[in-house]
Amino acid sequence: MHFLGLFKLCQRLLLFLPLTTASAAETAAAHKNAFHYDNSNNWYLDYPECGGDKQSPIIIKTNKTLEVSIPPITFGSYDVFFSNYAVLKNNGHSIKFNVPDTIEFIRPFITDGPLNGMYEAIEVHFHWGSPLCKGSEHQINQRRYDLEMHIVHLNTKYGSVEEAREYDDGIAVIGAFFKVEKTALPTFHPGLDTVFNTVPFVLLYNSSATTNQLFTLGSMLANINRDNFYTYQGSLTTPPCSQAVTWIVYPEVIPIPLFQLQNFWFVRDDRGRKLLNNFRPVQPLGAREVYHRSADEYY
Numbered sequence: 001m002h003f004l005g006l007f008k009l010c011q012r013l014l015l016f017l018p019l020t021t022a023s024a025a026e027t028a029a030a031h032k033n034a035f036h037y038d039n040s041n042n043w044y045l046d047y048p049e050c051g052g053d054k055q056s057p058i059i060i061k062t063n064k065t066l067e068v069s070i071p072p073i074t075f076g077s078y079d080v081f082f083s084n085y086a087v088l089k090n091n092g093h094s095i096k097f098n099v100p101d102t103i104e105f106i107r108p109f110i111t112d113g114p115l116n117g118m119y120e121a122i123e124v125h126f127h128w129g130s131p132l133c134k135g136s137e138h139q140i141n142q143r144r145y146d147l148e149m150h151i152v153h154l155n156t157k158y159g160s161v162e163e164a165r166e167y168d169d170g171i172a173v174i175g176a177f178f179k180v181e182k183t184a185l186p187t188f189h190p191g192l193d194t195v196f197n198t199v200p201f202v203l204l205y206n207s208s209a210t211t212n213q214l215f216t217l218g219s220m221l222a223n224i225n226r227d228n229f230y231t232y233q234g235s236l237t238t239p240p241c242s243q244a245v246t247w248i249v250y251p252e253v254i255p256i257p258l259f260q261l262q263n264f265w266f267v268r269d270d271r272g273r274k275l276l277n278n279f280r281p282v283q284p285l286g287a288r289e290v291y292h293r294s295a296d297e298y299y
Contacts, residue, residue, distance in 0.1 A: 034092055034270050035239050037278050043239050050241035055283035056234030057137035058290070060249065065230060065292040072227040072293075073113035073248065077102045078121075078218035086215075088198050089208040092270035093238065093278055095199055096125035099151075099217060108217040110153055110172060113293065114231045114246055119153035119172040121217055122161070124195075126150075127237075128264040130276040135264075136177055137237050137279045138249055145253060146261050147178035148279070149220065150237075165242035168233065172246045176221055181255035189254075191219030196260040205270045224252040227295040232288055237280045 044051030080102040129135025136148035164170030201209035
């Protein structure tokens, strides 16, 4: 190569150095905070709260739940379209997206039900299994489902997730189950289909991809009965396992086609390995109670 050509090549390479350095720094920070599911029983060594007495997930035993007459949950702006496309990201232990504002210039929120205050939706992520194992985190009567979605909400009286994690009422998480229906007729759920069809573009660790259409957060819950749910006090199911979560778990299962579940089986973690069975083992219920709110229980 002539000297002039070599000189121009070096100039071009220099332009990319800041980007490369920033990316390396971000990757190093992500690795520092990484955790893995093959040693989840030892999380408490680095994150002491993971050894607490109000941990999640749990087995919900329906014959031991307490029926309660409380108002239904109010879903604010849940059925209003986002103002921006959702950006899916592979963070090494799940596929997630941050909840955008709606076209009403606010984020979807929930209130009422078992909640005191307003909880703003901030994140959606998923837990799955493998070809040999179902992957939901919660179980109902010892039954595990193919996939579990978590919609994470922050109590608006706290300024950040870090602050909210310090309080019992800091966070509310909606848990919804999915089951593969091989013989069922195809059902179109705009939000779910858009998100699930974007998963193949975020298989690699730290990769991200934008959905190809706008949707509502409510469409992620398909057509399930939002008034029928279980609720209990628990924790985040990933480190630092903060015991700050009011859980709202829906027993009604959302059907999905097999190929949408299979896409998750090819996701890679921060070590380049397949991210399979990214669910935490169930934790002891202890002295806690699980409450059931039936759709016809409130008068």
